[in-house]
Amino acid sequence: MARSLLIISRQAPWSGPSAREALDIALAGGAFDLPLGMLFLDDGVFQLAAGQHPDALQQKNLTANLQALPMFGVEELFACGHSLTRRGLDSSALELPVEVLDDTALAALIARFDQVVTL
Incomplete structure (x- = not known):
């Protein structure tokens, strides 16, 4: 049985x-087909913001990669409510639908996965 993986993205x-x-x-x-979820935490929630213009900073736009996640079977997407606030x-104006979690739900989410990677 495959071990589940939670990826925590904390960087803008x-x-x-x-x-x-x-x-x-x-x-x-x-x-x-690895069972995995992705959590956007701290400045990582900025990845979900609509209307970004990364070209002004000579960066690549991550929107296409974000939108591809469900097509690759990554459907468990979460965001820290505290980080968003x-x-x-506003969670209704994000690029992807995510489940917004409070601190208690965050702890339960992390405990649910076998392995956790933070970037």
Whole structure:
């Protein structure tokens, strides 16, 4: 039986390669039918914000990668409600539908997975 994996993405899409690497791991795991989920935490919630213009920072747009997650079987997408609120993001205006979790639900989510990778 495959071990489940939770990928926690904590970096903004423009702060370095971590956001893209987290998405690459999720897409690869999904392609191999690995049971996995993805949690956007801290500045990682900025990856979900609509209307980004990464070209102004000479960065690649991650929107296409995010939208490909469900096509690769990565359907368990979560965001920290506290992180969204502190960064002024409304969950109804995000690029992807995510389940917004409070602190108690976050702890239960992390405990549910066999392995956790944080980027």
